[in-house]
Amino acid sequence: MSGYSTNSIDSTVARLRQRVQETEAALASLKRDLANAETQAREAHDLSQAYQGGMPLGWQEDVFAALSHTLSNESTGPEPYQSQTADHGVEEAGEEDEEEEEPGDWKWPLRAEEYRRYGRQLIMPEVGLQGQLRLRNAKVLVVGAGGLGCPAAAYLAGAGVGTLGLVDGDTVEISNLHRQVAHSSQRVGMKKVDSAVEYLRGLNPNVNYRCYREHLVPQQALEVFSAYDLVLDCTDHPTSRYLISDACVLAGKPLVSASALRTEGQLIVLNNPPRRPGDTDGGPCYRCVFPKPPPAESVVSCGEGGILGPVVGAMGVLQALEAIKLIARGDHLSTVSDDTPMADSTDGEVPSPKAPTASPPTMLLFSAYSSPQFRSIRMRSRRPNCAACSAQATITPESLTSGSLDYVAFCGVTNPVTLLGQEERITPSDFANLALASPDAVLIDVRDTTQFELCNLPGSINIPWSKFPDVVKQEAVPLGKDVFVVCKLGNDSQMAVKVLQEAGSTGRVRDIKGGFRAWKAEVDPSWPEY
């Protein structure tokens, strides 16, 4: 074909495409005009009827009914508050068939109590009647009932989400309480899920609570998720983060994901809108943002790294906010919604849901001690080679449910540190006996200064592990003496011994096996546990 004729066809295509676009725009504009005109006509009609003929028949009947109701109620007065007895010991408890406080001819879409309870959010255009009805019909799953899950679940229950599922296998510990606001000192030792539901039921008994008292496993994730409209990731480990994201992609559920450590937090709404793997209109998943898990030895838990309560609390509250926004807008209804997981249909059929209403994804970074404290990052769309949500996805409902996807192996496993031989280590009890006999020996505590200040052994020298190699290089550590090194758990202390040996220490250098945790167990029960 000659160059000339190709050009001519190309320009015809371009011209036609432009005319189609113009016509579509004109049509859309006409439709808007028509909708406006119809609204105006309806209002004008109502108004003119009101001017001419007084109240329509229906209104008159309503008013008479209301008046007669008021008259008949006056003798009994307002109904007393009725406390509800919670149905303990049942997997699924909530929305007990309470004594209806409405008269039998109640004709409003929400119950009287709902108008009162949710009044402050109902009057906001962002929620309104439709938003509240969507919240009441929504089923939300919160995975993790800790620092994120407690505040997130509290605000979701408060807002009147219809069904709230909680997943967690842990029990409440006293060290949880500075941040996990749904638990209490009285409930230490109780399953977190039960403790949280006790709190939540006190907050709002009208929610249907479902308890899953075990950690989420790949074999059950799809089945559990399929019963919900939306999932919140409030867990604390990379393995669960990848698992939850994969299951959300396969089950077609939007995911509100947050995390927090020390003074920082992250928040992102993933898989929104949730589309079939390969559909580029779908929102990115966790793997699109973080395709590679962090090295296992770099993963720090809140127990190891520390966490400020309000930091993780803020992230959990923001998760609830994103969930409420998403549900009240009805985003979760515009999905591919059959009840079948999306990946079941592999025919590549393009779904025809409503136009996506979700804004382009952003990740919110919170850094409590930085300025600015909040940064919002414009995220990428789906990754073309994503293992979960792309056309080349390798993760399938079958591979997930069969348990053949090894999330633990994918994220890596940390082995206990054993750098030293037996002769380079000493047990806490041997050290206690020996220390009395060797007054010349030096005890170096390599915990950071913050921890050293909390509690320390008299006469010990604090050289934090982070600075240790530099301090040794500056020859600030005596290399001719016998040295014992101690830390919290006995890992950093082994590395410190290595550094001393490599620096040419001539004295005998040993680490205290198991650190202060073992010291407490073997020697001094009064050592503070933190």
Add this chain to the structure above:
Amino acid sequence: MMDWYQAMSATKPPPGHFTILYFAAAASYTSKSFDHIAAPLPVTELFKTLEQKYPGMKAKVLESCAVTINLDYVDVEDESDKTIQTGDEVAIIPPVSSG
């Protein structure tokens, strides 16, 4: 341990430099919240430059991180034609998984 009360707010980079912000594990690894690095720098050179500055950082931190330039997510491998310019704000965002 880095001193969290000092220098957590990045200052404006000097002429011919960009600012790089370190979050979470990246801040722990560098013991800093930010650096100023000479610009322009091709995106593909970013990890190499940081690895030179902080040996071991690529494998231990960077490879699992999200990277942004002026608050836009960039794919260091797929968008290899991008160059970091003077005055840009780059961020190294490791995945935080605790909660």
